[in-house]
Amino acid sequence: MPALVLIGAQWGDEGKGKATDQLGGSVDHVVKFNGGNNAGHTVVIGNETYALHLLPSGILSPGCTPVIANGVVIDLGVLFQEIDGLEARGIDTSKLVVSADAHVIASYNRILDKVTERFLGSRKIGTTGRGIGPTYADKMNRLGIRVQDLFDEKILRAKVEGALELKNQVLVKVYNRKAVTVESVVEDLLSYVDRLRPMVRDTGLLLSNALDEGKTVLLEGGQATLLDVDHGTYPFVTSSNATAGGACTGSGIPPNRIDQVIAVVKAYTTRVGEGPFPTELHDADGERLRANGHEYGTTTGRPRRCGWYDAVIARYAARVNGVTDFVLTKLDVLTGWEKIPVCVAYEVDGKRFDEMPMTQTDFHHATPVYEYFDGWTEDITTARTFDDLPKNAQLYIRALEEMSGAPFSSVGVGPDREQTLELRPLL
Ligand code: IMP
Numbered sequence: 001m002p003a004l005v006l007i008g009a010q011w012g013d014e015g016k017g018k019a020t021d022q023l024g025g026s027v028d029h030v031v032k033f034n035g036g037n038n039a040g041h042t043v044v045i046g047n048e049t050y051a052l053h054l055l056p057s058g059i060l061s062p063g064c065t066p067v068i069a070n071g072v073v074i075d076l077g078v079l080f081q082e083i084d085g086l087e088a089r090g091i092d093t094s095k096l097v098v099s100a101d102a103h104v105i106a107s108y109n110r111i112l113d114k115v116t117e118r119f120l121g122s123r124k125i126g127t128t129g130r131g132i133g134p135t136y137a138d139k140m141n142r143l144g145i146r147v148q149d150l151f152d153e154k155i156l157r158a159k160v161e162g163a164l165e166l167k168n169q170v171l172v173k174v175y176n177r178k179a180v181t182v183e184s185v186v187e188d189l190l191s192y193v194d195r196l197r198p199m200v201r202d203t204g205l206l207l208s209n210a211l212d213e214g215k216t217v218l219l220e221g222g223q224a225t226l227l228d229v230d231h232g233t234y235p236f237v238t239s240s241n242a243t244a245g246g247a248c249t250g251s252g253i254p255p256n257r258i259d260q261v262i263a264v265v266k267a268y269t270t271r272v273g274e275g276p277f278p279t280e281l282h283d284a285d286g287e288r289l290r291a292n293g294h295e296y297g298t299t300t301g302r303p304r305r306c307g308w309y310d311a312v313i314a315r316y317a318a319r320v321n322g323v324t325d326f327v328l329t330k331l332d333v334l335t336g337w338e339k340i341p342v343c344v345a346y347e348v349d350g351k352r353f354d355e356m357p358m359t360q361t362d363f364h365h366a367t368p369v370y371e372y373f374d375g376w377t378e379d380i381t382t383a384r385t386f387d388d389l390p391k392n393a394q395l396y397i398r399a400l401e402e403m404s405g406a407p408f409s410s411v412g413v414g415p416d417r418e419q420t421l422e423l424r425p426l427l
Pocket of ligand 1: 012128222239273
């Protein structure tokens, strides 16, 4: 049985939560392998809407084991808040397991995320302010605090002391902030240890055993391809590997055990935070996409920047991730436009680019080359098969598929579980 990777093809918020939830019924383990509570998945089941930030969406599928793997950075306060919130609504969270190797977000990293952004002024990244970047930086600098460190108070204290030595200098002398005490950090982290202990496992071993036993493992990426620290629009990216390669390093599952890579792609494009975005609309069409698509951040509530579908980006995502299936989402948002533009290439200084330009400078200056497709006015939210769709919607889907570099497996026509048209079986 397979290991599947599910990632975002654009700049996030493609609707990965719904796609994972849909697979959740037929997978045994859903694994979060990167990021932290910067993510935001909205899952609608019947009349209930669940907004998840840190927990894998598999938490909502009975029978599925949700795993927070080594590649994740965990804000323990948020973890238990989310668990308590779901339990209060009758969701059983007792199967959740957490990697002993995952890093924890300490209070000083949340502070540093916010003050650094303020300090950068117009050069800011537009982070979610959750401490994600500074925590990954600590990991790379070998100053990080891991889940397992919480089980040895002496080691924990020594590590926090080591980390704060430099950070307090920076907080006080550069940013004119108060120093953080070792005691406050240690006390805060230890306050979670009793609840955390029973969840902690060697998740690499657990997942390897699960695959040996023929179980299905779904590796769910936070953020998306163009927010990947290596393959995204650096420096306007998150600080982890959100692409399919990150699924291996972030979980301990080797590349040759991955069978399928599913990329979720929206029928148009959105982005939160700063950074280049060639098809961005600053007009009434952009406003309309935002309103129709409810494009406001799940985590920060920020309005998302909106623009047309970009096939150059989809092809890039197909290549970088080795996409075997695309899941197209939110097609219903495009209902009512007479003509729908799709970006098929870029132009930079009079030169055409069919692939992502090599440099950020060129990408910043890229203007879209559009092809125009006929729209439809019929309500498509009640469609349940491809054949139920108006002809022009069918043509739009097939045209995107043709130019995006991998087959489309399903199309979303609304937020509910039922509002999905299957084009070919995913599993
Ligand atoms: P960070 O991940 O908080 O460091 O933010 C870095 C960039 O990634 C910012 O532009 C954020 O808006 C963006 N980002 C982080 N998580 C998400 C997400 O789940 N969806 C969309 N954008 C995100």
